[in-house]
Amino acid sequence: MNNGNIVICLTGMPGSGKSTVAGMLKEKGFTMVEHSAQIKKLMRIGGMKVNAKNIELFVVNIKQAFGRDVVAKLSSKKIASSRGNVVISGPRDPAEIAYIRRFHPEVVVVAISAPRKLRYDRILSRKEGIKAGNYHEFEWRDRKNIALGTMKLIKSADYVLINTGTLSQLRSDLYELLRLLQRKTKRV
Numbered sequence: 001m002n003n004g005n006i007v008i009c010l011t012g013m014p015g016s017g018k019s020t021v022a023g024m025l026k027e028k029g030f031t032m033v034e035h036s037a038q039i040k041k042l043m044r045i046g047g048m049k050v051n052a053k054n055i056e057l058f059v060v061n062i063k064q065a066f067g068r069d070v071v072a073k074l075s076s077k078k079i080a081s082s083r084g085n086v087v088i089s090g091p092r093d094p095a096e097i098a099y100i101r102r103f104h105p106e107v108v109v110v111a112i113s114a115p116r117k118l119r120y121d122r123i124l125s126r127k128e129g130i131k132a133g134n135y136h137e138f139e140w141r142d143r144k145n146i147a148l149g150t151m152k153l154i155k156s157a158d159y160v161l162i163n164t165g166t167l168s169q170l171r172s173d174l175y176e177l178l179r180l181l182q183r184k185t186k187r188v
Contacts, residue, residue, distance in 0.1 A: 006030075006085045006181050007104045009097060011153045012112035014052070014141050015119030017163040017170065021112055022089040024174055031082040035090035038074040052123075053137065056144040059092070063148065068095035076103070093149035094156060108181060111157035114164055116142070 008025065010018045019034075026032045040050050043058055062070050072091065079086060080103065091097055091109075100107050114122075120138050145151075154160075159177055163170050 005106075006178070006185060007079075007088070007100075007107045008086070008181075009088045009091045009100065009107055009109045010112060011091050011109060011150060011157060012114075013116075013119060013145055013150060013154075014138075015122040016112040016114045017122075017161075018089050018112050020163075020167070020170065021110075021161065021174055022087050024171055025085075025087040025178075028085075028178070030085040030087040033075050033078045033082065033086060033088045035071045035075055035088065035092075035096075038071060042074070052141060056141055059148060060144065063093070068093045068149065069099035072096035072099040076100075079103070091153060092145060094153050095149070097153065106185075108159065109153065109157045110177070111154040111160045113154070113160055113162050118164060 008030070010021055012018050022030075022032050022034070036055065039055055039059060039062075042062075043050050043054065048054055048058065059071065066073075071093075072095075075088065076099070079088060079100065086104075088100065088107075091100070097107065097109055120135065123138060161170065161173050161177065
């Protein structure tokens with residue numbers, strides 16, 4: 001790892017807990033870079049309504065137009081200007097990780113995993129543009145994420161955090177992983 005700093009990319013299906021884990025890392029002093037923030041910014045500039053379904057469609061379109069690593073390229077300036085430990089929330093495609101590794105070969109990919117029903121319940125509770133009872137829209141989002149490469153990225157992750165318990169358990173598991181990564185950075 002580079003300069004003793006930890007660079008973590010969090011991936012996972014919608015509702016798995018990526019933002020929650022990113023927030024926990026931010027509390028530990030990590031600079032947070034959210035891929036979705038870059039997407040939402042472009043959508044607002046273009047006058048598009050920002051909601052879960054439009055975000056999925058927009059990402060598909062810009063990846064088709066500009067390449068599978070376009071979202072990482074949009075976030076690269078913020079990543080490059082970050083000092084210390086960095087958490088990048090939301091990569092969905094192995095091409096994004098490949099792009100980030102060009103500048104941060106030490107990046108660690110952590111997949112956040114949770115069962116489908118639990119993810120659906122979480123999304124409903126945060127009112128993320130999916131109407132109560134609209135399981136078909138949730139499934140559509142999952143299919144879009146799979147088509148974008150999210151499952152490939154999850155399967156190739158360096159580590160997996162299972163997010164089925166309490167926030168306290170998730171935090172404990174995350175901090176255990178951080179201790180492991182910190183030991184690894186000290187060996188290099």
